[in-house]
Amino acid sequence: MKVKKIKRILEILPGALSWSIILLFVGLVVFRPFWAAILLIVYLSFWFFRLLYMSLLLIMAHRRMSLKRNIDWLKLSKEVKTDKCFEDIWHVVLYTIYKEPIEVIRGSLLSLTKVDYPGNKIIVVLAGEERRDNCFEILSSIKEEFKDYFADILITIHPKDIPGEIPAKGANATYSARYVKEYLEKNNIDLGNVIISCFDADTCVDRKYFSCLTYHFLINPKRYQLSFQPLPIYNNNIYYAPAFARVIEFGSTFWQLIESMRWEKFITFSSHSMSFKTLVEVNYWPVDMISDDSLIFWRCFVKFNGDYYTYPLDIPVYMDIAIGKNLWDTVKVQYKQKRRWAWGIEGFVYLGIEFLNNKNIPLSLKLRKLFQVLEGHINWATWSIIISFILPYILLWTGLNHREDLVFFNLSYMNRIIWQIFSFILLICLIISREFIPPRPKGVSKWIYLSFIGQWFFTPLISAFLGSFPSLDAQTRMMFNKKLKFFPTPKIRQIKTKEAIHNEINPCQVMS
Amino acid sequence: MTENVYKILRKFFFWFFFLAFIISTPIVVFYSLGYKFNFQAKRFEKTGIISIKSLPDGAEVYLNQKRLNKTTPCNLRELRPAKYKIRLEKEGFYSYEKEIEVKSGYVFPLDVVLLPKIKDVEKIKQDLDIIKFFVVEHIFGKRIVAFSKDSIYILNEDLEEIAKVSPLNMDEESINSIKGIKEIKNNFIFFSPTDIWFFDYGASLAKKENCLEHLYKSDEPIKEIFLGLKDRYIIIHKDREVIAVDMKHKDVVFKIYQLNSKDAQVYYDSSSDVLFVSDRVYPSEAFSLFKIEMVKKIYESKKD
Numbered sequence: 001m002k003v004k005k006i007k008r009i010l011e012i013l014p015g016a017l018s019w020s021i022i023l024l025f026v027g028l029v030v031f032r033p034f035w036a037a038i039l040l041i042v043y044l045s046f047w048f049f050r051l052l053y054m055s056l057l058l059i060m061a062h063r064r065m066s067l068k069r070n071i072d073w074l075k076l077s078k079e080v081k082t083d084k085c086f087e088d089i090w091h092v093v094l095y096t097i098y099k100e101p102i103e104v105i106r107g108s109l110l111s112l113t114k115v116d117y118p119g120n121k122i123i124v125v126l127a128g129e130e131r132r133d134n135c136f137e138i139l140s141s142i143k144e145e146f147k148d149y150f151a152d153i154l155i156t157i158h159p160k161d162i163p164g165e166i167p168a169k170g171a172n173a174t175y176s177a178r179y180v181k182e183y184l185e186k187n188n189i190d191l192g193n194v195i196i197s198c199f200d201a202d203t204c205v206d207r208k209y210f211s212c213l214t215y216h217f218l219i220n221p222k223r224y225q226l227s228f229q230p231l232p233i234y235n236n237n238i239y240y241a242p243a244f245a246r247v248i249e250f251g252s253t254f255w256q257l258i259e260s261m262r263w264e265k266f267i268t269f270s271s272h273s274m275s276f277k278t279l280v281e282v283n284y285w286p287v288d289m290i291s292d293d294s295l296i297f298w299r300c301f302v303k304f305n306g307d308y309y310t311y312p313l314d315i316p317v318y319m320d321i322a323i324g325k326n327l328w329d330t331v332k333v334q335y336k337q338k339r340r341w342a343w344g345i346e347g348f349v350y351l352g353i354e355f356l357n358n359k360n361i362p363l364s365l366k367l368r369k370l371f372q373v374l375e376g377h378i379n380w381a382t383w384s385i386i387i388s389f390i391l392p393y394i395l396l397w398t399g400l401n402h403r404e405d406l407v408f409f410n411l412s413y414m415n416r417i418i419w420q421i422f423s424f425i426l427l428i429c430l431i432i433s434r435e436f437i438p439p440r441p442k443g444v445s446k447w448i449y450l451s452f453i454g455q456w457f458f459t460p461l462i463s464a465f466l467g468s469f470p471s472l473d474a475q476t477r478m479m480f481n482k483k484l485k486f487f488p489t490p491k492i493r494q495i496k497t498k499e500a501i502h503n504e505i506n507p508c509q510v511m512s
Numbered sequence: 513m514t515e516n517v518y519k520i521l522r523k524f525f526f527w528f529f530f531l532a533f534i535i536s537t538p539i540v541v542f543y544s545l546g547y548k549f550n551f552q553a554k555r556f557e558k559t560g561i562i563s564i565k566s567l568p569d570g571a572e573v574y575l576n577q578k579r580l581n582k583t584t585p586c587n588l589r590e591l592r593p594a595k596y597k598i599r600l601e602k603e604g605f606y607s608y609e610k611e612i613e614v615k616s617g618y619v620f621p622l623d624v625v626l627l628p629k630i631k632d633v634e635k636i637k638q639d640l641d642i643i644k645f646f647v648v649e650h651i652f653g654k655r656i657v658a659f660s661k662d663s664i665y666i667l668n669e670d671l672e673e674i675a676k677v678s679p680l681n682m683d684e685e686s687i688n689s690i691k692g693i694k695e696i697k698n699n700f701i702f703f704s705p706t707d708i709w710f711f712d713y714g715a716s717l718a719k720k721e722n723c724l725e726h727l728y729k730s731d732e733p734i735k736e737i738f739l740g741l742k743d744r745y746i747i748i749h750k751d752r753e754v755i756a757v758d759m760k761h762k763d764v765v766f767k768i769y770q771l772n773s774k775d776a777q778v779y780y781d782s783s784s785d786v787l788f789v790s791d792r793v794y795p796s797e798a799f800s801l802f803k804i805e806m807v808k809k810i811y812e813s814k815k816d
Contacts, residue, residue, distance in 0.1 A: 041544050045537045049529040056525050060518060261522050406561060409619040410544035 003353060008481070010352040014345050014374060015479030018381040018472055025390045033394060037407045040391055044414045047387070051421045054258050055428060061257040062432050065231065065314040073208050074116045077215035089214050090151075090189055091117070092180055092196040092276060094125040096169045097139070098488045099132055100201040104320070105142055107236065111204035111318070113149040117211050123183075124153045127176035130160045131167070154183060162287075168486035170292030173198050174284035181280055192224070194276035198285070198293075202236060202320040203271045212315045213273055220311070227297055227310045228273040229266065230317040231256055233436050239444045241321040243455035244462055245330050248338075249321045250433050251462075260312030265372055267310050267347075268297040271317050278303075290486050291344040298347050298354070301369070305360040318438075322489040335470050336487045342380065342471035343484050348373040381475055384467025388460070391415060426456050546617045548590045558616035562588040566600055566608075566624045574599035584624075592616075602626055640665060643684060646693040648700065657700060657711075659687045664711065664724070675716040677723055692736070696743045705733040708746065710759075728757055738780035740806055747787065747806070749778040754787065756810060766813040769804060780806075 028036035078086045093112060097105060105126070112124065126142060128135035136157055143153040156176040165171040177196065184194060195217055199205075209230060217223050234249035241249075259266055268274075270293055279285075282299040285292040300308040322337045324330040351373065355366045395415065398408040430453065437452065477484055546559045564573060566584040573580045575588060576597050582588075584600060593616045599609040605626040612620050642665075645658035655674070656667040663678035680687075689704035700711040708728040715723035730750060738747040745756040745766075752771050758764040769789055771778075776791040776799075787804040 038541060038544070041541055042537055045540050046533060049533040053525055053529040057522065060521065064518060261518065263519065404619045404621065406546040406617050406619055407544050409561060409563065414540075414544075 003356070006356065007349060007353055010349040011478045011481065014348060014377055014381075015472075015475035017374070018378050018475050019479075021378065021382050022385055022390075022472075025386055029390060029394050029397070033397065033403075034405065034407060036390075036394055037405075037411045040386075040394065041407070041411055041414060043386060044391075044411075044418050047383075047418055048414070048421065051418070051425060055421075055425045057258045057261040058254060058425070058428060058432070061261045061314075064261075065257070068212070068314045069208070071212075073211035073215050077211050077218060080215060080218050082218050082221075084193065084218055086214065086218070088190075088193045089121065089217065090184075090194045091122045091210055091214075092125060092184075092194055093122060094127055094173060094176055094180070094196060094198050095201050095203070096172050096176070096198065097126060097128045097132075097135075097201045098169075098172075099129075099490075102138055102142065104202050105139075106145070108199070108202060108204050109142065109146045109149075111207075113146065115205060115207045115210050117209075117214070119149045120151045122150045122210070123180070124150050125176055125180055126153065126155045127172050128155065128157045129172055130157050154180065156180075165287040166290070166486060168287075168290055168292065169200075169488075170285040170289060170295070171287040173292065174287050177276075177279060177284050181276075184276070191277040191280060192275070195228075195273055196276045196279055197271070197273040199271040199317070200319060204236060204318040206230075206316045206318070209313070209315045209317065212313055216311060216313065217275070222307075224275045224278045225300070225304050225308045226274070227268045227300065227308075228313050229256075229260070229268055229310050230271060230273075230313050230315055231260070232270050232319055233316045234319050234321045235436055235438055236318050236320045237323065238321060238437065239441055239448060241323050242327055242330050243451050244458045245321050245323055245334055246452070247455050247458050247462055248334055248466060250429065250436070253436065254429055254432070260314065263309065263312075266312060267294050269293055271319070272296075272310075274300075289346055289350070290340060290484060291346055294344045294347050295350060298351055302351070302354045302358055302361070305358065306362070306365045306369075316436075320489075324490065331466075333490060334466060337489050338466060338470035339474050340484065340487050342377065342474035343478075345373070345377045345471075345475055345478060348377065349478075377471060377475065381468050381471040384463045385469075385472070387418075388464035388467070422459075426459055430456055557592060559590045559592055560614040560616050561619045562591060562596065562598065562612055562614060562622055563619050564588065564598065564600070564622045564624070566602075566626055568602070568605075568626065571600040571602040571605070571608075571624075571626060574601065598622065600624055600626065604629055643687045644690055646690075646702070648693055648695050650695060651698065655695075657693055657702070659690065661687075664716075666713065666716070675713065677711070677716045680724065691734075694737065694739055696739050701727070701737065701739070701746065703734055703737050706730050708734070708737060708748070708757075727759075727762055736778065738782065740780055740782050740785050741810070745806075745810070747780050754778055754789070756806070766810050768806075768809055768813075769802070773799070775799075 025036060025039065028039060080086070095105065095108060109124065112122070113119065124146070126139045128139050132138075136155065139155045143155060147153055156179045158172040158175040160167070162171070162175075180196070181191070184191060195213060197213070213228050216228060217226075220226055231253065233253050238246060256269060272293060274296070278300060279296075282296070282303045286295045286299070289295055297308070297310060322330075322333045324333040348370065351366075351370060355361065355370070391411075394408070395412050397403075398412070433452070440446065440448070474484065542556075546561075547556045548559045549555075550557045564584050564586055569584045571584045573582045573584060573586060573588070574597075577599070580588070591614045593614055595611055595613050597609065597611050599607055601607045605628055608624050608626060610622065612622065614620055640658060640660050640663075642658045642660055645656055648655045648657055654669050656665075656669075656671070658665040658667060659680070659682075661684060662680050663676055664680060665673055666675040667673055686704060686707070689706070690702050691704060693700055693702040699713045702709055702711065706729060707726065708730075710725045710727045712723040712725065727746070728748070730748070732751045734748055734750055736749040738749070739745070740747050740756070744759055746759060747754065747756050747768070751774055753767060754769040754771065756766040756768055758766075768787065769791075771789070771791055772794060773792040776789060779788045780786075781788065785806040787806055787809075789802040789804065790799045791802065792799055
């Protein structure tokens, strides 16, 4: 009973804090504009330093990523001498598949055939859903197509409506991983030597991904207390996605780059890898929660009493930009996808409850982690509303009422400086983003490159409408105890023949 | 760089920006409110700002007669509450001066439209004793053709003299009677109710004499003139008739149309060389509209 109450408090807290901050600003703007201006100056000052800090992290992360790309990881991992050797290691690559078109799955597996890692050490798992019609037949045809490339291809079909589960990626991945455990034990493969990579169906790996992953797994003495995070780059369908959707997904990539520099805060996101042994020890991914990618990290964090980290591999995996059937549909898809990501605030609730039962994690670490999750999500839910709506409103109000107080004048001045720094960061993003653009497919005009530059002008508009609202929506739903349904992002690609997909240049070859 | 170096750098930047935020924020807030530390008096003073904008911008700013190293738009910050004299100066514009009272914690916005200096217009008027002038669209911009007692002046838009023709063999009455002026192939034709003159602009630039030529003397009042057939002919709308005069052979005059009414209207479309006339045809009292193909008419007149 007590736990239930604490859980509700933790569910209410993020939304309540975000709304309090927004309402505080609104109230001050309406009733005490002078004090609102002072508070906004402090807020802008905070963002001034934060943006400068973030731009430095972005530059450093990009440099680190560029250096790592040029290393022969396969050679290094073969030569490294630790308690384990290269030959011991097995990779399980688990693709969670729902209703993705067969072309998407084929493209992902094709990228897997082109990695520099020996295919006979890779076991592919196609984790389908019973909810999809003819799922087994579709996956079997894929298996038939690629069976010669890998040690084995396993197919699992996750039954629908298992009690205690919600229809989400985590439940499917867990069902499949349990089957893989049996398979590995039957084949006498030591679970401690197996690295599992849980990928979305559209994940195309870079050719150096597994060699880099293996090297870092081998050299790290605390290899079972580490998750490995690739850099997600959303570019598989970049030439067919609307400009604003490209900017949003580039933003996600850059955010991951920045986050990867903050080791102590870095957690798993989307496609990631970890020790299979650890996965079994923490009882796999959560089956009744939406944010399985971040919650698996928190499960491990609690299991290892806070001594668990996410290591940034800096090697990319390429994924699809979430798009809809038309522009408006794409806006809705993007909104729902970001809201699902923002639902990661359930990690705060999970941690709060788990920390109550865990006496081995120091209180300071518990508080730090709780603050880290809470602060990140509250900032996400409030920043664009304050910067894009409350701040312009007060500046407009000042102009219309001819308020000549110095504080309003300086607020406008600081606002201009913030936008100048923001533009500087956009310029860095524009320069770096060139590296993430795959070769232009046949039939796409070269003029599209102009839109790759012009797209960045959408940023203020996108940040205003898709910046904070999805997160605030998620927190508000949680605050009122409304559940969020798992929203599987639709994967829409140009329909291509099997041969065309096999013949086309994979983005990973270009990036490497 | 090894990962440890990245970690150290990251931590350094974090603490640097964190401390910078902690230290600078109170300073920024105080500064935003207008507070400034007076080192001589060893106390904080609340100041104000003069925010200056001018149209056009780039004007030099003088504060209490002292030139500042600033041009508009600019903000004069950290001003103690007092009265200040602001002067804005820009070449080609009248200087602007104003006394401003700066209040602590407030901004005084100064938006100024600087007035351009017009070059010596009064002087030209006095010297030239202009009787009549016309503004003509010319291929190199507007031209002002000004008639004085004894000369014609061609001036540009800045009233700078481009050409002058003198002596002018026209009395003051004739000059006053000039009704209009046309540009023809970089030259000018002007007319009064009785006369038409041709002004050779090129010859005047070369300071040649005889650049003013009398083209035509009319026995009845000229209402309007048009240029037609590639500017070869002057079409003259007189009280009772429309005629065409050959520019090359001014004695060759073609009668185009006999007007029945004094109130007839005439319009010449030079792009298609068509003459439109509205005239009364007796015994009807109503006005009818006529269209005359000029090329055909002159060709027929030549045959006759």
